Amino acid sequence: MRERGRTGRLVVMFETRHLTRRFGELVAVDDVSLEVPDGATVGFVGGNGAGKTTTMRMIMGLLGPDAGEVLWDGAPITAAERRRIGYMPEERGLYPKQRVLDQLVYLARLHGAGAAAARAEAVALLEAFGLGERTDEKLEKLSLGNQQRVQVTAAVMTEPAALILDEPFSGLDPEAVDSLAEVLRTRTAAGVPLLFSSHQLSLVERLCDRLVILSHGRVVAAGTREELEAGGESRHRLVMDVDTGWVRDLPGITVLDVAGPTALLTLETADARRALLTEALARGDVRELAEVRPTLAEIYREVTR
The missing domain is CATH 3.30.70 (Alpha-Beta Plaits)
Incomplete structure (x- = not known):
């Protein structure tokens, strides 16, 4: 975990500055600036079509911006730095006919983990998510909620330097929500910055240090809960x-x-x-x-x- 600067403020791990993305005449993301400090949990909130997923894809380099930039510790982010981010996309990206444990180990090894270490970490996380007895099943045999747990496991494995999760709690039952929240807390406690989107406002309120609210592609509010309250109607x-x-x-x-x-x-x-x-x-x-x-x-x- 990085040390605080002389002002006591946490060093920013990654941020966006004036990101803009158009699809024809539609401005999907309009001048979006946000920052995610070390160890902070930032909730990304907005309705369908607000621009959350498009912003996350630009951070990950899956879409190019029409304007603006993504920074990592104050410098333009590189492909190597993006590979260190645990990313969970909106669409599930796992292999339905492959066994759960096998593909988690495979994905972890792509990130440089050894086979034994990857297997041990995958088993521990699957047990934490209540899937310890289903490691040898094919993904397609699991319910959608359990597939979501596997997808989240893939994102948080191998000690990511940052986490970007698009609707990670979607489809999870209350027990799975609590298990995932606890896993994410262990990551942020170790200094990992976390940006996640969700439509579950009560969950965002419970978990997040900071909030970024998008509407029609623009940031309409950002800050801590206290800062947002101060700007609201008493x-x-x-x-x-x-x-x-x-x-x-x-x-x-x-x-x-x-x-x-x-x-x-x-x-x-x-x-x-x-x-x-x-x-x-x-x-x-x-x-x-x-x-x-x-x-x-x-x-x-x-x-x-």
């Missing part, structure tokens, strides 16, 4: 022992929802908050007046609308 929840419909009549307040004794609202000023509390105390018992932390889904909807 909300408060009022809970009383009486109906809270009266909040609609107060100035300086935008009412988002009222359901009997509970109101969700935004306060324009500190004076509006004080006026709300004074009026609430005059009308009954105040059980709660608190700032509400937005969910990632709410942040996502706000920045992509």
Whole structure:
């Protein structure tokens, strides 16, 4: 794991600068810049067609950019450095008629691992994913979820210098999700930077240090959860022992929802908050007046609308 710089900031392992890719008249990726520091887990979030997969393919050199560049430790990335990245594509790239363990060992040896070491690592990972008794089966005999576990195993083997995973949790049951999350934590704890895409916002919220949100090919928000919250709309929840419909009549307040004794609202000023509390105390018992932390889904909807 690399040392921190003099500022205390982690050295960036890989990043993109102003990546752009067009398909005819369609701008699929539009000036996308992002960075993935050592040991960080970065969630890549966006709807279908937002540009996530195209960006990952350009990072891996499978597509050439029309503009922009991919950097590895501050310099243009090379083919040798790309070979050190554990990559899981959107489409499964394994051999359906080959035995699970055999092809994992084969792929690991292509990355320079010895046969014995590759076999031992593959068996350990398959056991961690609940496939320890199915190592000699052909891939096509497994369910789609179990095929996904094998695909992820292929990506994380042989101590990759970085990980880029396109929808790695798709099709996995909760137990497999937990197993994969634990394996990924061991990699990032060793300093491996991880970029992964997912439509499961609750999972991204749970696992990621940083988030990059794409919409129509552009980055519309990026940063830590705290940074994204700071840029979002502040909300408060009022809970009383009486109906809270009266909040609609107060100035300086935008009412988002009222359901009997509970109101969700935004306060324009500190004076509006004080006026709300004074009026609430005059009308009954105040059980709660608190700032509400937005969910990632709410942040996502706000920045992509």
